Amino acid sequence: MSLAPWRADISKALHLNRSLPNARYLQLAxxxxxxxxxxxxxxxxxxxxxxxxxxxxxxxxxxxxxEIKYQGWGxxxxxxPKTREQFRLNGHLKLIDAxxxxxxxxxxxxxxxxxxxxxxxSQFAWPMPAQPRSEKIEDFAVxxxxxxxxxxxxxxxxxxxxxxxxxxxxxxxxxxxIYRLSDGDxxxxxxxxx
Amino acid sequence: MSLAPWRADISKALHLNRSLPNARYLQLAxxxxxxxxxxxxxxxxxxxxxxxxxxxxxxxxxxxxxEIKYQGWGxxxxxxPKTREQFRLNGHLKLIDAxxxxxxxxxxxxxxxxxxxxxxxSQFAWPMPAQPRSEKIEDFAVxxxxxxxxxxxxxxxxxxxxxxxxxxxxxxxxxxxIYRLSDGDxxxxxxxxx
Numbered sequence: 565m566s567l568a569p570w571r572a573d574i575s576k577a578l579h580l581n582r583s584l585p586n587a588r589y590l591q592l593a594x595x596x597x598x599x600x601x602x603x604x605x606x607x608x609x610x611x612x613x614x615x616x617x618x619x620x621x622x623x624x625x626x627x628x629x630x631e632i633k634y635q636g637w638g639x640x641x642x643x644x645p646k647t648r649e650q651f652r653l654n655g656h657l658k659l660i661d662a663x664x665x666x667x668x669x670x671x672x673x674x675x676x677x678x679x680x681x682x683x684x685x686s687q688f689a690w691p692m693p694a695q696p697r698s699e700k701i702e703d704f705a706v707x708x709x710x711x712x713x714x715x716x717x718x719x720x721x722x723x724x725x726x727x728x729x730x731x732x733x734x735x736x737x738x739x740x741x742i743y744r745l746s747d748g749d750x751x752x753x754x755x756x757x758x
Numbered sequence: 759m760s761l762a763p764w765r766a767d768i769s770k771a772l773h774l775n776r777s778l779p780n781a782r783y784l785q786l787a788x789x790x791x792x793x794x795x796x797x798x799x800x801x802x803x804x805x806x807x808x809x810x811x812x813x814x815x816x817x818x819x820x821x822x823x824x825e826i827k828y829q830g831w832g833x834x835x836x837x838x839p840k841t842r843e844q845f846r847l848n849g850h851l852k853l854i855d856a857x858x859x860x861x862x863x864x865x866x867x868x869x870x871x872x873x874x875x876x877x878x879x880s881q882f883a884w885p886m887p888a889q890p891r892s893e894k895i896e897d898f899a900v901x902x903x904x905x906x907x908x909x910x911x912x913x914x915x916x917x918x919x920x921x922x923x924x925x926x927x928x929x930x931x932x933x934x935x936i937y938r939l940s941d942g943d944x945x946x947x948x949x950x951x952x
Contacts, residue, residue, distance in 0.1 A: 586839045593787030593795035593833060601787035601795050603833035605844050639787060639797035645780045645839075650799050683930070690931065690951060694923075697934075697949040704931040729888075736877070737884065737898040740891075755891040757884060 568616040569751050570728040570743045574651060581646040590642035592620065592723075594631040594657070602631060608642075609676055612722055618653075619676055620721040624661055625693055629719070632657045638723055648733040655725035662716050669720070677714035688715040731758060762810040763945050764922040764937045768845060775840045784836035786814065786917075788825040788851070796825060802836075803870055806916055812847075813870055814915040815878075818855055819887055823913070826851045832917055842927040849919035856910050863914070871908035882909040925952060
């Protein structure tokens with residue numbers, strides 16, 4: 565595979581914004597079965613090896629699982645505060661859960677788990693998200709032993725972009741570039757009005 | 759009208775994050791006519807007086823206009839880096855353009871225009887967004903005189919939330935509260951598992 569041309573822009577932005585922890589936070593929009601949008605912050609976990617797909621992690625019990633099954637398209641908005649630039653990515657979402665039979669994707673799921681911090685891991689063992697708050701503090705205590713293998717609730721979520729809209733707010737006027745993936749799997753780029 | 763209970767949380771977050779210009783940036787997701795999500799950063803322009811509606815501005819030529827006509831539901835994700843908290847708002851979008859006959863909403867549109875900076879105003883006179891970049895630099899030059907009245911392309915966008923999900927990442931475990939608007943126009947709140 566070849567690196568998509570927008571990858572260099574994202575790498576540069578990640579590098580220049582590396583002092584900000586939230587430079588790795590992005591907003592992922594999905595559509596629910598009523599056709600309404602939903603939007604939340606997720607953490608960028610790098611690119612899947614040998615691909616241009618972004619890695620995100622999610623909990624099997626989260627509402628976005630059903631949303632993605634209903635509508636596989638997702639929209640990412642990623643703003644970098646220090647360099648004042650925005651990437652908007654439209655593309656397809658693919659969920660890799662514990663039952664995924666593809667061995668290399670399952671290996672990627674396990675590897676992504678291993679790269680999580682202990683506190684990020686423990687969340688997958690917490691009580692059911694968005695349900696009335698559990699009063700028992702021990703429900704939120706997860707031993708390190710339990711975290712050696714990926715927990716059942718842990719899913720890897722892959723995002724494959726087909727369009728990337730890069731807006732640089734610095735500059736007067738601003739600069740904007742749109743990248744599109746053709747049916748032939750080739751990326752093209754056009755500079756557009758901001 | 760009474761202030762929605764989550765307004766105090768947003769006011770507090772805005773205050774504590776006031777040193778960061780991007781604390782006023784939020785991500786707005788919409789759905790296009792193909793049922794796909796779209797997502798972009800917009801600037802919070804305050805609340806519409808005497809309401810709990812968020813004010814955003816947009817260009818009549820932007821794709822989100824057609825999206826909002828197709829699907830009036832929107833989803834806002836608003837992350838505050840300094841206090842490490844996220845608000846997710848689901849609700850309805852309402853567009854106030856130059857032809858809106860409601861006098862008080864038209865007045866709000868004009869007032870919002872007047873509060874924009876000169877550079878924010880001039881964008882509404884720039885060449886068609888997302889079209890191949892105009893080579894003529896004078897296309898992007900807008901006299902201050904032209905900016906006295908709201909330009910035709912300038913629209914006020916109002917967002918009326920029906921659900922607000924407030925996640926505070928600080929705290930071990932994290933804290934999360936969901937506010938919901940009832941049919942009787944009353945807000946309720948429940949503390950939930952993060």
